[in-house]
Amino acid sequence: METTSNFLNIKDVSTAFKINGKYYDAISHVNLEVNHDEILAIVGESGCGKSTLATTIMGLHNPAETKITGTVDFEGTDLLKLDEKGYNKFRGSKIGMIFQDPLSALNPLKRVEAQISEVMDYHTDFTAEQKHDRVMELLDQVGIDNPKRTARQFPHELSGGMRQRVIIAIAIACKPDLIIADEPTTALDVTIQAQILDVLRDIQKENHAGIILITHDLGVVAETADRVAVMYAGQIVEEGSAEQIFNSPKHPYTRSLLRSMPQIDKQDDDLYVIQGNVPSLQKMPTTGDRFAPRTPWVPASEHEADPKMHDLGDGHEVRCTCYKNFEFPDQQGGVKS
């Protein structure tokens, strides 16, 4: 990983949505780096802001209803300062995006070939013939058996897995440096999910691209990601390599999440339940540790007033000091490690 250079630097990015005339932060002060040749997974539960981060990088928010601050430095350009026209030079060519629902993400009235070659219409000066060849090449690359036939079909004629492959083909058509995959396998069966993740990994190797993989599925993260950022309530609470996050998780939220998964060796025990609920956007606390209300047995003195990320070495970072003495309560309500 030392040889790679990072090309995407997200610094202090906050995105606020307008609700009844007031702005509320959906993500606040996010710092992230993405390198060539790596898969960075952003993991968190629904409402934690992980998808908002993706759409912020892509500039897909309606400017009338959102307020974005910070910088997104992509290969020397601050994307957030670009106008619509400038942004379009990056979208589709240098940054590709893969969406969650493969059916609705494709135009139902256009053939597959037209939808893939549309990217090239705006970012290359290929002739019609070159575009056609590239479409065939792409469909083959994403593992479609009969590219000729598929290219002529409409989205509704394809299965869910096939559609997602087409979306990936669109995203990688111009060999982007960065691919943002927003829950790419959530709508798919496990066997298809495995295949799609394989395709993603192969593409990343082939194109030396960096991938931001957004998901709620810890299994997918563990199998695919090089580095992991855990998000809770709009903030990154822990960041590190996959090994660091899964083998020695530090933040109480990361540890709670891993603990609430069904375990093979404890199948007759109750599962661990995180108390309380994720605060809604309007009720988000502005100071203090946002996860603190859900670990009420931890004394307030353990938390920071304004939790910062702490470097634990080797790129492993964790928010707030409360991780140091964190222990889970046992069945009787006492505390054990």
Place this chain on the structure above:
Amino acid sequence: MEENLNKHSDVSAADLDRLNKEAQSEATPAAAKIIWDEFKADRPAMIALFIVVGFILFVMIGSLFINTPKMMETNIMNYNAAPGTSGFWLGADSAGRSIAQQLIVGARNSIGIAIGLTIISSVFGICWGLISGYFNGYIDWGMQRVYDFMMMLPMTMMIIVIVTIIKNYNAVTLTLIFSIFYWEGTSRLIRSRTLSESEKDYVAASKTSGTGSFNIIFREIMPNISSLIIVDTTLSFAENIGVETGLSYLGFGLPIQTPSLGTLIANANDPNNITQYWWTWLPAAALIIILCLSISYIGQVIRRSADASQRQGVSD
């Protein structure tokens, strides 16, 4: 079985009252209150509501004091009397009959028929749509064929032909004749919503809870499309005023001796009336416009508040 439940729950009969009170203090307002709040917040909507309700009351009560046969007597002396002359503050028509009085009685007749038509056709259309949408299969197939056939019939022509055939008809039979042809729009709307509601799991849950089809249709599904029903009924009320007045205008609505807003506007068919004696028809036209705009506006406000309460639902 009860002991079984009691054993596993900390709630006992003693707690019932206290918990019930706690729950009541947390209760949420009903949909009717949300709609009323919307009206209170919207001044034009209040004005529209006031116009419609006030006007209906006015013509209903006012017409009681008017002797219709006497009013409809021809009096050549007052031929097209101008407004303000001979005690006709809205003038008189070519037969010397008071326009103001005809307006009141005519409006009552037109509104009465529109209300009757709205009630009959909406109730029929709603039931048809609910039943057709809920029972897919042969029942729906058969009902759809009937619907298709009704849609093919040229409505206005059919009504005119039937009115011509039936020798003696009055406001009630006329309303029934109209009703035969004006339930389709409602039924189509209700059916498509019922179809999508029937797909939802709460209907399946009701089935497995042992609730019968009749109750599922009218007590589970219908409340969920109630805002659609209210909006559609309001808007079809405005439309139905146009149905009766339109046919009366052509001369195939209410009998000649029964004034209607439509027959008054028909005075405009005479090239002399339309320009010189504008008071014979223009007030009736203006009345219809104001009435329809107001009712339609009320419908829009209800739709907006229904949307708002639904939006509230998903924002959680």
Place this chain on the structure above:
Amino acid sequence: MSLIEIKNLEVHYPIRSGFWNRVTDSVKAVDGISFNIEAGETYGLVGESGSGKSTTGKSVVGLEKVTSGSIMYQGKDITKKKNREALDYNHDVQMIFQDSLSSLNPRKRIEDIIAEPLRNFEHLSKDEEKLRVLQLLDIVGLDADALYKYPHQFSGGQRQRIGVARAVATNPKLIIADEPVSALDLSVQAQVLNFMKKIQREFGISYLFISHDLGVVRHMCNNIAIMNRGRLVEIGTRDDIYNHPIHIYTKRLLAAIPETNVNSRAEHRASRLAVEEIYQKQQDKYYDKDGLAYPLVPISPTHSVALPQDVAQEIIKQEGEVQA
């Protein structure tokens, strides 16, 4: 005698075409499956989308018109509506749905939602009924103030618990749980699963647990059936299925579950690709000429697999050799 016995169940959806709207073909959503659910157990039904697992669940609870076959409960075939009514079948067999928002009527208060089965099957006084609803809310960990609220005022996990409360209201013997947690976040999923287990312990309820998530199924179920294109490919105990899978489809499903063990991801991937290769190559061995699974044959008292007897034995032998 088992609590419920499903025998040769078939659910076909007719495809109508032509002018007369005649049945010209049919989709075989469920194509002849048999299994039994014992009292007090959680029976897992696993399959991918379109495998017919939900249709099976709906047939068992009486929501689906069954084409042929039988579902025996208390000695009666409840695929017939008459028998369901005579038994008050849904008093004993209830359902939990996947989408908690859509399964609760948005226009009804929680009290009326939970009381619906009570009103239809048990005729209680107003106070008795209210007390029962409060107790049920208590059992699924909700406060009394939920009584007069509407479904949209709750979070997904809370709504799913309300669904559980409604399902257990009549103290049923069997609950069909159709993907009860697949729409929920991890931490909320744990909560709902815990409540389901707790209720089972206390009331002795059986579950037919339908899911595509093999991790959750392993946590919840004693016996498991794997479904593929309307047919069962393998049934057995949790140990049979997870530790000694025979059918290639089962193996493929198991191999595809992502593992949280980061250290062995390379090996896991390699073994998955190996299974995938066998799956692609040996289609004709594991499936009949129409691409469908064979009938189940028992290979141990608890374990059956959808293969011809000789093929099954051969595979077991091969596995033994590899392990030795």
Place this chain on the structure above:
Amino acid sequence: MWKTVLRRIMIMIPEVIILSLLVFLLAKAMPGDPFTGSINPKADPAQLHHLMEMNGLYDPWYQQYWNWVVHLFHGNLGNSYQYQEPVARLISSRAVNTLWLALFTTVLTYCFALPMGMYAAKHEGKLPDTIIRFYTYITYSIPFFVILVIGIWIFGYVLGWFPTTGSISSTANPGISSAGSRLYHILLPGIMGALFGTVNVVQYLRSEVIDAKRSDYVRTARSKGVPEADVYKHHIFRNSLLPIAAFAGYSITGLLNGSIFTETIFSYPGMGLLFINSINYRDYTVITALVLIYGILNLLGTLLSDIILSIVDPRIRIE
């Protein structure tokens, strides 16, 4: 696709049969008999009786119906006693006028509606959208015939910009000036009809475009780097306009219904006015023929819409 169309046509057949039966029975129920007024009123009752018998009017009703249908298939719709000419010829001369008016109205409707609907949706919530929505609210609420009466009063009588009766000026010479005169006569009713008819198209198109704007495939297009103008052109408008094409067929019903009012108010000699006149003169061979024709036209309209829809939408086209 042809299978679908064929199937639709097959379903139409029983509908047409029931319609013809219904029309026939209505005609039978109408007061008077077909010879009242067509022959000398002082004619001998015995002679009338003989005439009725000759024409099979004492046959059982199904026999009469069968004869009527056979005549229909030979294009024989009977004679109009009021105009003393074959109904088929009478109607076809009037149908031309109705057709021109309907065509003109339809073209104008789409000319008004498409830009309005797309513009309102694109600038959703802004001032032009509010104005367009206010306009649709007005035209939606007020009954059509009231708008027509007000229109003819202001533009026909008070301002005198347009003719108030007829389809062509009596002084117009054949050729260019006759065509001009025809256009001049349909201008006001056409514009009024179009202003009224746009409502449905505008509302439908507006909500389609707004839905499309928020759809996932449009987000995909944006993430491809497609410029906003092209996103609208290639994705949003294209996808929203296709279902609109199917509206053309359905709008036939509305146009035909409206033609009765338009033609009466503007004294425009088309099928609608002919119908009202025939009703007033109890000219029932004409009436039955017109009801039948309008019914079949309605049916063809729905068929047309279905066909258009199945052509433009691949989800229906490929079964």
